[in-house]
Amino acid sequence: MxxxxxxxxxxxxxxxxxxxxxxxxxxxxxxxxxxxxxxxxxxxxxxxxxxxxxxxxxxxxxxxxxxxxxxxxxxxxxxxxxxxxxxxxxxxxxxxxxxxxxxxxxxxxxxxxxxxxxxxxxxxxxxxxxxxxxxxxxxxxxxxxxxxxxxxxxxxxxxxxxxxxxxxxxxxxxxxxxVTPFPPAKTVIVGAGGQLGRALAKALPDAVALTHADLDITDAAAVAAYPWQGVTTIINAAAHTAVDAAESETGRIAAWRLNVGGVANLVEVARSRRITLVGVSTDYVFDGTSTDHGEDEPVSPLGVYGQTKAAADALLATLPRHYLIRTSWVIGDGKNFVRTMADLASRGVKPAVVDDQYGRLTFADDLAAGILHLLHTNAAFGTYNLTCDGPIVTWCDVAKRVFELTGHEASDVTPTTTQAYGQGKTLAARPVHSALLLDKIKAVGFTPPEGDARLREYVSALLEGEPTASAEN
CATH class of the missing domain: 2.60.120.10 (Jelly Rolls)
Structure with a gap:
């Protein structure tokens, strides 16, 4: 036998x-x-x-x-x-x-x-x-x-x-x-108008890239009616990321509607059609009391945005075929902190920037590359942290470096505290420590680039006249 x-x-x-x-x-x-x-x-x-x-x-x-x-x-x-x-x-x-x-x-x-x-x-x-x-x-x-x-x-x-x-x-x-060859399995990118969505669409030119105008994922009927035949992977890059606005009454509703309701609709279609679903999460699911955060750390969000992302993470985790990518401080093609600092430097503005929040930048192209690595290598499903590697920095450190790279003085940037910066403003609570441990993503063969090297490349591209685009979630 x-x-x-x-x-x-x-x-x-x-x-x-x-x-x-x-x-x-x-x-x-x-x-x-x-x-x-x-x-x-x-x-x-x-x-x-x-x-x-x-x-x-x-x-x-x-x-x-x-x-x-x-x-x-x-x-x-x-x-x-x-x-x-x-x-x-x-x-x-x-x-x-x-x-x-x-x-x-x-x-x-x-x-x-x-x-x-x-x-x-x-x-x-x-x-x-x-x-x-x-x-x-x-x-x-x-x-x-x-x-x-x-x-x-x-x-x-x-x-x-x-x-x-x-x-x-x-x-x-x-x-x-x-015979016309059988087409390859399709990947759908949701939220293709934002920083990560644009990077994903560039990295996956054969994918179906859907903006909010193409598919409103908060509309359960529209998600169910979309032609999912032949789709094997959905990458969800759509999110309500207006952290401070999410603390308002209308912002809170909008954040829960997109970040949780939208994910629930995608989870439902992924479950019924056995589609792999990739979701992107954030350091804001943690309270930041630990100096760095592993994939298994219990969530402890401080504000509405973090709460909605933590709830979405829990929904995604109910799918056997899922990847949950946790990231922080994303910089890409769209409105972001680095572009803002470069613009201020060019106009002679000398900003005060907080120096008591710690983390690492993540560039959208690298985030997209890491997601593709997980998919193409059939890495084990689950949660992966993904940011740039290198020293942990503050927002003030990043701002000073941008000023230097644009030919201005780092001393033009004044350090301040989060408390002082927030005087008279309605700001969401932010984690003090946002750095994410990267051992797991490295163990599956992806090497996150060093943050300062990628920042130099990004600012160099800005100086060469790359157009600024507004972000769309």
Missing amino acids: RELSVRTTNIPGVLVIDLPLHGDSRGWFKENWQRAKMVALGLPDFEPVQNNMSYNEEAGVTRGLHAEPWDKLISLATGRILGAWVDLREGPSFGETFTLELGPDQAVYIPRGVANGYQALEPRTAYSYLVNDHWSLEAKASYTFVNLADPALGIAWPIPLTEATISDADREHPMLAD
């Missing part, structure tokens, strides 16, 4: 699973789908939701070749087939073919976009497949097909197709040369 094993094939992602058959005089028993054991051996945890059966009365019944918008695990209850699979996905393996004579003691895992076909070699063959999406007319409209008889595929059908039982529809499928 063979041992349970998983092995690769010449088509990327197509896997053959050897299944132990436990037999005696009564027949046999097998574990046709055993999530824990198979995932441990390398089968993707593809979360099947529907089981389909195809019964073939006579040998020679031949079906396919269909590429579908879901992953599937194929096996036999009884009988024998020649299985044939053709990669119809866009990319270098397009047209690659794999065949296998299959009985009840093996299964084959087929990722979305790989065409599937088979020929029954014995009467009363029962063919079974688990899929990770529910069949629908909407889904069927996105199938891609290739002709069973195309000589370019090189499939040696044991029973000649002229003698086989084939549906009229399957006979009419196009030849490989005429």
Whole structure:
């Protein structure tokens, strides 16, 4: 009796699973789908939701070749087939073919976009497949097909197709040369008008980038109605980040509506469609009494903004397939602290800047790169801190450095306390210490850049005339 094993094939992602058959005089028993054991051996945890059966009365019944918008695990209850699979996905393996004579003691895992076909070699063959999406007319409209008889595929059908039982529809499928490749899985960026959203759209040019005008995530009906077919990842860069305004009556409502209500709507669609959801959080979920913060530190927000982000983090954590990225002091293409200081320096203004809040800058391009690293390397789901590396600084330190880099005197910036700066103003409470520990993101192979080096590059680009854009959440 063979041992349970998983092995690769010449088509990327197509896997053959050897299944132990436990037999005696009564027949046999097998574990046709055993999530824990198979995932441990390398089968993707593809979360099947529907089981389909195809019964073939006579040998020679031949079906396919269909590429579908879901992953599937194929096996036999009884009988024998020649299985044939053709990669119809866009990319270098397009047209690659794999065949296998299959009985009840093996299964084959087929990722979305790989065409599937088979020929029954014995009467009363029962063919079974688990899929990770529910069949629908909407889904069927996105199938891609290739002709069973195309000589370019090189499939040696044991029973000649002229003698086989084939549906009229399957006979009419196009030849490989005429097939439009199955499109890659889609990533949707929500909140694409803000600093991080712009950086993500630049880093992922093939992604669908949605601004608030394209999709209002606070509208549950609009989120549910969006065409999510084919989407495997949502990156949520939308947020109400007006920290001080969130303390007002109207601001508090707006912050909870977008930061919590909007995330709840995305979590719902991600859960129902098994989409990976990436959320971005903040140092404001902490009270700042610790000098630095790890991913496992309990949240303790001081103000409304931090409270809404902590609530959103808890919602996101209910999804098995999620990444939660905690960051701080974000600088990108839009209105931000560094641009403000550079503008003040250029106008001869000598500001007073707080020197009793401590943290590190994060540049939106690096934040986007870290998110892509987690997705592309299939890092373990969960929470990751991500900022620049290097010394912990204050806002006053950053302002002085901007003045220096723009050719002005650091002494033009006067240090002040948070309390003094807040006199006569309505300001939200801020964490004193915002620095985030970076060990976990480094452990999965991403190296955050040094903060001062990235600040020099950013200010240099400003001096070269990069246009200033207003941020949109």
